[in-house]
Amino acid sequence: MEITYWNKNIETMDRPAIEALQLQRLRELVDQSLKMDFYKNRLLRVGITSSEDIQSLDDLRRLPFNVKDDLRQNFPTGLLAVDMRDVVRVHSSSGTTGIPTVIYFSRQDMDNWTDLLARSIVATGCCQDDVFQNMMTYGLFTGGLGLHYGAERVGMTVIPVGGGNTQRQVQIMKDFKTTVLHVTPSYLLHIHSKLESFETRPEDLYIQRVFLGAEPYSENTRLKLEDLYGIDAYNSYGLSEMNGPGVAFECVYKQGMHVWEDAYILEIIDPETGEILPDGEQGEVVLTNLVRSAMPLFRYRTRDLAYVNSEPCRCGRTHRRLSRIQGRTDDMLIINGVNVFPSQIEEVIMAIPEVGTNYLIHLTKIGSLDKLAVKVEIYSKLFTGDMSALDGLKAKIKEKLRASITINPVIELHEPGALPHSEGKAKRVLDEREQL
Numbered sequence: 001m002e003i004t005y006w007n008k009n010i011e012t013m014d015r016p017a018i019e020a021l022q023l024q025r026l027r028e029l030v031d032q033s034l035k036m037d038f039y040k041n042r043l044l045r046v047g048i049t050s051s052e053d054i055q056s057l058d059d060l061r062r063l064p065f066n067v068k069d070d071l072r073q074n075f076p077t078g079l080l081a082v083d084m085r086d087v088v089r090v091h092s093s094s095g096t097t098g099i100p101t102v103i104y105f106s107r108q109d110m111d112n113w114t115d116l117l118a119r120s121i122v123a124t125g126c127c128q129d130d131v132f133q134n135m136m137t138y139g140l141f142t143g144g145l146g147l148h149y150g151a152e153r154v155g156m157t158v159i160p161v162g163g164g165n166t167q168r169q170v171q172i173m174k175d176f177k178t179t180v181l182h183v184t185p186s187y188l189l190h191i192h193s194k195l196e197s198f199e200t201r202p203e204d205l206y207i208q209r210v211f212l213g214a215e216p217y218s219e220n221t222r223l224k225l226e227d228l229y230g231i232d233a234y235n236s237y238g239l240s241e242m243n244g245p246g247v248a249f250e251c252v253y254k255q256g257m258h259v260w261e262d263a264y265i266l267e268i269i270d271p272e273t274g275e276i277l278p279d280g281e282q283g284e285v286v287l288t289n290l291v292r293s294a295m296p297l298f299r300y301r302t303r304d305l306a307y308v309n310s311e312p313c314r315c316g317r318t319h320r321r322l323s324r325i326q327g328r329t330d331d332m333l334i335i336n337g338v339n340v341f342p343s344q345i346e347e348v349i350m351a352i353p354e355v356g357t358n359y360l361i362h363l364t365k366i367g368s369l370d371k372l373a374v375k376v377e378i379y380s381k382l383f384t385g386d387m388s389a390l391d392g393l394k395a396k397i398k399e400k401l402r403a404s405i406t407i408n409p410v411i412e413l414h415e416p417g418a419l420p421h422s423e424g425k426a427k428r429v430l431d432e433r434e435q436l
């Protein structure tokens with residue numbers, strides 16, 4: 001396989017060089033943070049008074065963690081490290097669960113972020129010849145504009161469609177012979193269920209590669225999408241607090257996402273104790289942004305659960321890889337006392353060929369017992385009126401789920417389009433236990 005790099009020197013740096021660069025940048029970050037009231041108080045409390053206190057990367061663990069609430073409490077400008085006139089971009093989380101979290105970028109920050117995205121895009125084998133259709137929402141969400149700038153820097157032909165309007169998306173794919181898509185996995189699944197109504201077959205499209213991210217999805221969903229469209233799908237991870245996308249991205253080998261370690265320090269911790277876990281063990285992802293001048297942020301607890309693969313990658317990149325996000329510390333469901341991650345359910349149902357492109361996990365309560373219903377859309381050709389075939393399919397899904405999650409779910413089969421769908425991040429769980 002041909003391997004292309006955006007910045008070969010940095011991407012293939014040996015480990016000691018990466019760590020030396022991280023240490024230098026960490027020390028700069030500490031000095032910069034000591035100039036800000038919020039961080040200064042926290043750092044002084046743990047006895048850090050200057051970058052002299054950071055002698056090795058191990059000293060990172062002396063720094064306190066930061067969490068989403070710290071950003072909220074400092075809304076809107078408490079964590080801004082520069083004059084507002086030096087800020088060239090603001091992004092923010094949607095704020096649907098409370099006060100939004102705001103992220104500021106200086107011109108240098110924008111340049112660094114864009115470069116990380118260009119690097120990510122080239123790692124998947126894309127180049128200037130590609131036509132890039134960006135179906136992520138433009139606006140305060142980082143998914144749209146982030147990749148937009150990165151793709152332009154690579155020199156791809158960028159089509160900034162944004163999310164939604166499925167028929168137009170498909171028409172644009174055909175008109176401009178789009179070769180690369182950026183989209184949430186749930187929306188790409190949904191688009192497939194609509195193709196027939198637009199008299200389009202996947203073979204009529206020119207898509208070769210797709211960047212999937214912004215929401216959790218299982219390996220079986222990736223395989224299903226690759227199969228349905230005949231594409232290569234690459235996992236892309238990031239979060240607004242760490243700029244947005246471009247924290248970690250898969251290379252052509254698709255065996256985990258390279259975390260750009262010249263720009264971020266990655267730690268995996270035990271979410272209960274805060275103890276740092278060795279490579280290979282699953283825990284909470286903690287990230288330090290080493291190159292953001294307008295809004296420094298260190299040891300940020302993401303709540304995402306994953307593990308690190310430090311084996312060398314065949315692509316030659318030396319930056320360690322992050323596994324698929326296995327779930328979030330705050331999305332684990334406790335169903336009649338059993339811990340279940342929605343991703344476990346998705347992993348099972350997406351491997352069943354009859355299951356279509358949408359599903360919903362619905363939780364209710366009957367008396368004191370939790371009831372789990374898994375609603376799945378199946379392909380319309382299966383609704384032939386043969387009830388015993390449908391009953392057989394239900395039983396099959398139920399049995400596979402029971403074997404995996406040890407809970408007996410109720411299975412509902414639906415026609416394509418019957419369940420709510422999203423054009424951005426999907427809401428896969430409807431938990432109505434509290435209200436009942």
Ligand code: DLL
Nearest residue numbers: 143213214215216217236237238239240244245325
């Ligand atoms: O979703 C940034 C992004 C945009 C990433 C486009 C990739 C592509 P937020 O809205 O702040 O930022 O949401 C961040 O989304 O903490 C994860 O829980 C989840 N997430 C993002 N990428 C993935 C992924 C963007 N590849 C939150 N797999 C993160 C699983 C993901 N979860």
